[in-house]
Amino acid sequence: MNEQAGRRPPKPHRRPKKDPVRILAFEALRAVDERGAYANLVLPPLLKKARENPAFEARDAALATELVYGTLRRQGTYDAIIAACVDRPLHRVDPPVLDVLALGAHQLLGTRIPTHAAVSASVELARVVLGDGRAKFVNAVLRKISQHDLDTWLDQVAPPYDEDAEQHLAVVHSHPRWVVSALWDALGGGRAGIEDLLEADNERPEVTLVARPGRSTTDELMEVLGEDSGLPGRWSPYAVRMAEGGEPGALDVVRDGRAGVQDEGSQLVATAVANAPIEGSDARWLDGCAGPGGKAALMAALAAERGATLLAAEKQPHRARLVERALAGNPGPYQVITADGTRPPWVAGSFDRVLVDVPCSGLGALRRRPEARWRRRASDLEGFAPLQRGLLREALNAVRVGGVVGYATCSPHLAETRVVVDDVLKALGGSSVEAELIDARDLLPGVPALGKGPDVQLWPHLHGTDAMYLALLRRTA
DSSP states (O other), X not given: OOTTTTSOOXXXXXXXXXXXXXXXXXXXXXXXXHHOOOHHHHHHHHHHXXXXXXXXXXXXXXXXXXXXXXXXXXXXXXXXXXXXXXXXXXXXXXXXXHHHHHHXXXXXXXXXXXXXXXXXXXXXXXXXXXXXXXXXXXXXXXXXXXXXXXXXXXXXXXOOTTTOXXXXXXXXXXXXXXXXXXXXXXXXXXXXHHHHHHHHHTSOOOEEEEEOTTTOOHHHHHHHHXXXXXXXXXSOTTEEEETTOOOGGGSHHHHTTSEEEOOHHHHHHHXXXXXXXXXXXXXXXXXXXXXXXXXXXXXXXXXXXXXXEEEEEESSXXXXXXXXXXXXXXXXXXXXXXXXXXXXXXXXXXXXXXXXXOOOOOGGGTTTOTTHHHHOOTTHXXXXXXXXXXHHHHHHHHEEEEEEEEEEESOOOGGGTHHHHHHHHHHTTTSSOOEEEEOGGGGSTTOOOOOSSSSEEXXXXXXXXXXXXXXXXXXXX
């Protein structure tokens, strides 16, 4: 008897199907992982290139965006679940394989994509970008993940809240444990508040536009967007929200610089500094950390309405060029320079208003840059501390007596906010510069839940903004 007679013929080799949406999402994740890129910078050019194919539709772009941002936001949770389904430590799984697994986990646990479609699409992606051998591994792991929904998995991989509250929140809400601890300290209160905050960090933020005074109005922006797509800002008189998302860069009013994309928290900081009461002249304003230019553009427009001049200083040349681009076409006089705010070239005591939005950990913008939570370490704050204090000291030196300084940071971490301000004020004792805090809450009319003051901390879950911090100081001597 012929030994081959009873055997099935081998299956012909099938070439994997290339899914442009998932390949694009994979490429974005690899850029974030390999090059330390940010998704909000990597994704737009990838989408632009993909749209050159007429078959790539708007819904494809929306799905690719959701896959990238959803996977990055929930990375900690998905890593814990994947770890429970593999037979080796995660650090021994190749990073490209982990990216495919995380994309698959998000489709299974974080979207409405049917289970069979999520698994088969992920396995096809693995065949294209990893090869048949590792695709089998991906298939086996995702089939294990598909056996439970997200809540069931969280019951298995997260410790009970009563046993380890911070680690429970870290796994359930996909934040590093040290970030959970820091945010909880800054927020205060019990479990409900911190859970609301962590959950807000995992939501996709609205796109908010700013109408730059003297160049555009909120009414114009609302008309451009249409009644179905435009919503008034919650707090800023210059804000309009894009209710249905979309591409703000496609709007003529944004392309020509009459309006910009700017979080409402950032708008509130700039307007508070511009509107703080001062004694005497109001002719010279300074933005001492101006890059990439959003606050500087709004302040320059407000300054122009009053006949004042803004000097925008930025240490990094490439960011200074972004500031120049943001301010181009401003109706009043302004100047952009490349300068280090800790070693300033300007004359002390020569400004009426000064803003320093200092470099920081960025923990207040985790909705927009979800990958930042996985890159930062608690030790990073030690590197920011001297810079933040130095910038605030020089800002107080730059403003004249009776003028105002705004110290701002996109972080709620106490070590970057109140501790910095308190330390600088204490260190002024006996020096030629004296300053006092003024109540910033009065400069944010209508905004609720601003705390006891005099400084202000905004929150994503309470205000729908980035977690911007602002302290206003008046130089008294």
